[in-house]
Ligand SMILES: Nc1ncnc2c1ncn2[C@@H]1O[C@H](COP(=O)(O)OP(=O)(O)O)[C@@H](O)[C@H]1O
């Protein structure tokens with residue numbers, strides 16, 4: 001594990017890149033004399049955020065809640081289906097191609113279909129986030145359930161373990177690192193899916209703000225919404241990284 | 252000495268594997284009875300079917316011909332009743348559990364209450380009391396094998412099956428663990444099969460040493476070991492020990508290793 005000092009140093013290095021980018025952005029906008037419809041400078045984006053904090057806060061909260069709920073349900077579903085696939089060759093044979101097909105269809109193409117079934121509202125948005133989160137969890141959990149320490153399967157057989165004990169004491173704990181990888185991949189995708197869904201469904205949330213700003217040519221609003229979305233996305237990523245570090249500390 | 256455990260009967264046991272279209276005979280008509288409480292070692296060239304014999308006794312493979320019985324039961328039933336203790340060459344400890352939790356595992360699988368006192372005793376016996384909260388990766392190779400043997404013994408099984416448990420260890424550690432294993436075994440002589448490629452290890456620990464031919468493994472010699480028990484390490488300096496070791500080595504020679512590619 002990193003010490004406090006090293007963490008601080010690392011953070012400084014990481015932030016310096018971002019700060020550099022923002023400075024470059026400000027210079028470029030000033031040097032080229034761009035107006036705010038083409039590209040507003042970073043300062044005006046921040047001002048926009050501070051001007052209407054409630055808009056970004058409440059819509060951000062909507063996006064956050066949508067992404068979190070979808071990620072949680074997608075994780076639950078992906079893990080459960082992986083366990084079912086693990087438990088029988090037949091189920092695995094049926095479920096693996098299904099999962100693959102669902103994951104390869106672009107969400108933009110799926111949205112109208114799902115919206116037909118569930119309606120043009122938050123239920124469809126949630127279904128999309130679940131679907132996007134599902135696949136990495138399914139694939140990585142199934143892979144992890146089979147990544148057993150050498151000899152462990154033989155050991156359990158000689159101990160007279162039942163299938164259920166095999167799962168609880170061996171396969172599930174063995175799958176943890178791989179499961180976490182799936183989660184780390186799914187987390188930022190859930191945020192992205194939430195925003196895309198909001199963008200296309202247009203009820204509320206940062207995606208909806210983006211859509212509105214785009215049609216009104218309000219670049220400051222669009223960028224402020226993007227900034228809020230980035231904060232959520234990064235938070236998700238950091239949370240999953242912390243989770244991973246916590247759970248794998250003793251491995 | 253108290254004799255415990257159950258006899259193991261290998262009744263004209265053969266095993267072949269099919270790899271693609273080819274059939275490989277691994278074990279050929281091994282006929283042998285291991286008495287209750289007896290310690291028997293199998294030695295033989297690499298790839299001669301030693302592990303396959305042990306795996307058939309451990310209910311991990313079924314013979315192609317003949318039967319294996321432990322007491323009156325087939326090995327699979329012994330496994331279901333949690334009566335087998337097995338230690339493998341690659342310790343097979345679960346990396347996410349502490350040493351103590353690893354040794355506890357058989358209790359969980361057998362759905363029996365964990366007997367902490369018994370675990371303490373056994374950890375003490377194998378010299379791991381101080382390391383009961385360590386993870387396997389924090390241990391040396393020898394310590395891992397000790398933990399794995401402790402796990403094999405925790406339910407006081409009817410038979411103990413050891414597949415080259417010290418194979419990956421250096422000579423000094425190995426000798427040390429041989430002495431420890433003898434002490435553990437001497438407490439209640441449990442029927443034991445040890446697979447090894449060390450002639451000294453086999454002679455020091457066993458009541459009988461079974462020499463196998465090159466693949467397919469056939470019994471070429473069964474040597475009763477004449478030394479009384481308990482044996483002190485000084486036995487290994489006995490001229491008779493050296494002579495028997497030479498004899499065994501000689502009967503092993505002429506069989507080159509026949510590991511499948
Ligand atoms: N599961 C298996 N499938 C195919 N061949 C096997 C299998 N297990 C063992 N064998 C073959 O059987 C022979 C004996 O193997 P093994 O019992 O592991 O030998 P030993 O333990 O004496 O080194 C080898 O030729 C090996 O390749």
Ligand SMILES: [Mg+2]
Pocket residue numbers: 301302303
């Ligand atoms: Mg072997």
